[in-house]
Amino acid sequence: QAIKLGGRCVNPVHARCRRLPKVELHAHLSGSIRPTTLLALSARHFGPDGEARARQTLGLSTGTTRETRALGECFAIFDLIHDAVRTREDLTLITKEVVTDFEDDNVKYLELRTTPRDLPDGTTRHEYVANVASILEEVNNSSRQISCRLLLSIDRATADDAVAHSTVALAHEFTPIVVGIDLSGNPTKGTFSSFLPALEAARESGLSVTLHCAEVANDDEVTQMINFQPD
Numbered sequence: 001q002a003i004k005l006g007g008r009c010v011n012p013v014h015a016r017c018r019r020l021p022k023v024e025l026h027a028h029l030s031g032s033i034r035p036t037t038l039l040a041l042s043a044r045h046f047g048p049d050g051e052a053r054a055r056q057t058l059g060l061s062t063g064t065t066r067e068t069r070a071l072g073e074c075f076a077i078f079d080l081i082h083d084a085v086r087t088r089e090d091l092t093l094i095t096k097e098v099v100t101d102f103e104d105d106n107v108k109y110l111e112l113r114t115t116p117r118d119l120p121d122g123t124t125r126h127e128y129v130a131n132v133a134s135i136l137e138e139v140n141n142s143s144r145q146i147s148c149r150l151l152l153s154i155d156r157a158t159a160d161d162a163v164a165h166s167t168v169a170l171a172h173e174f175t176p177i178v179v180g181i182d183l184s185g186n187p188t189k190g191t192f193s194s195f196l197p198a199l200e201a202a203r204e205s206g207l208s209v210t211l212h213c214a215e216v217a218n219d220d221e222v223t224q225m226i227n228f229q230p231d
Contacts, residue, residue, distance in 0.1 A: 018105060018106060019106060020106060021106055021107075021108045022105065022106060022107045022108065023107070023108065023109045024102055024107045024109070024110045024111065025111050026111075026113070027098070027102065027110060027111065027112050027113065028112075028113055028114070028153075028184075029094065029095060029098060029112045029113065029114035029132065030078060030081045030082065030085065030094070030114065031078065031081070032098045032101070032102075032112075033081055033085075033094050033097075033098070034094075034097055034101070035058060035060070037093065037094060037097060038054055038058070038080070038081060038084055039051055039054050039055065039060075041084040041085065041086075041090055042054035042080070042083075042084045045083075045084060045086055046083075046084075050084075053080075054080055054084070057076055057077055057080045058077065058080075071187075071188075071215070071216070075186050082117070085119070086119055086120045086121060087119060087120070087121040087123070088119065088121060088123045088127065088128075088131055090119075091119065091123070091128065091131055091132065092131060092135065095112075095131075095132050095135045095136075096135060098112065099112075099135070099136070099139055099146065099148060102146065103144060103145065103146045107146060108145065108146060108147065109146070109147050109148075109149075110146055110147070110148045110149070111148075111149045111150070111151055111179070112132070112136070112148065112149075112150055112151070113150070113151035113152070113153050113182045113184070113210075114128075114132060114150070114151075114152065114153060115152070115153040115154070115155045115167075115184070115185075116128050116129050116152055116167060116170055125166070125170065126170065129150075129152065129170050129173075129174055129178075130174070132150060133150060133174045133177045133178065136148040136149070136150055136177055137177055140177075148177075149177060149178070149179045150174070150177055150178045150179070151178070151179065151180045151181065151182045151210065152167050152168075152170055152171045152178055152180075152181055152182065153167075153181075153182040153183070153184045153185075154167050154181065154182065154183050154184070154185075154195055154198065154199075155184065155185035156183060156184070156185040156186070156187070156189060156190035156191075156192075156195065157185040157186040157189040157190055158185065159185075159190075159195070161194065161195070161197065161198065164195050164197075164198035164199075165197075165198045165201065167181065167198070168181060168198050168201055168202045168205070168207070171202065171207055172205060172207070175207075178207075179207070179208055180202075180207050180208035180209060180210060180231065181198075181199065181202040181207050181208070181209050181210070182209075182210045182211075182212070183195055183199065183209075183210075183211045183212060184212045185212075187212065187215040187216045187218070188216060191221065192211070192221050192224050192225055192228075193221075193224060196224075196228070199228070208231040209228075209230050209231055210230055210231060211225050211228070211230045213225045213226070213230075
C-alpha cells in the first residue's frame with residue numbers, strides 16, 4: 001500500500017530504501033544531470049530548437065518516459081549533455097545539483113567520475129577539474145552529511161595516449177579529492193590495450209583504477225581487462 005510522505009503517496013519499499021544510508025561508487029557527473037537542468041541549458045544556449053532537440057533525444061517528446069535504451073541512444077544523450085554544458089557556470093550548477101540529489105537520497109559516500117575537457121567558454125581541462133574538485137572539497141569541509149571524492153575518466157572514444165597520461169597527471173595534482181582513474185566511453189571505439197600504459201602508470205603511482213568492462217561482446221578485451229585486475 002502507498003503511504004503519505006511529504007504530502008504525496010509513495011511506495012513504502014521505495015520510502016524505506018530512500019531512508020537507508022548508501023555508498024555510491026559509480027556516478028557519472030554528466031550522466032547524473034537533472035533532466036530539467038539539461039532542458040534549461042539546451043534552451044539557454046540553443047534556443048527553442050535546442051530544447052526541442054533535447055526533448056526528442058531524451059524521448060520526452062512523446063510524453064512518456066523510456067525505461068530502456070539501446071547503447072547508441074545512451075551515448076547520444078551523453079553527446080547532448082556535453083553540448084549543453086558549455087561554461088564554468090554550467091559545470092558548477094550541475095555539480096552542486098548532483099551532490100544535492102545524492103544527499104537527498106541519503107548517500108553518505110559519493111564517488112563522482114567525469115572526463116576532463118575544454119569547454120566552449122574557454123575553461124581548460126585543468127580548470128574543469130579544479131572547479132569540480134573545489135566544489136566537492138567545500139562539501140567535505142562543511143557540516144553536510146555526505147562525503148565526496150572524484151575519479152577522472154579517460155574517454156576511450158576520443159583520447160589518445162598523451163591525453164590519457166595527461167589525465168593521470170591531473171589526477172595526481174588534485175589528490176586526495178581525486179582517488180582514481182576510470183576508463184569509459186563508447187565501448188565500440190578505441191581499445192583497452194592502447195590505454196594500458198597510462199593505466200599502469202596510474203596504478204604504480206598509487207591511484208585506484210576502475211574499468212567499464214563487457215558492455216559489448218568482446219571476449220579478448222574483457223579477458224585483458226580482468227587480467228589487469230582493476231580495483
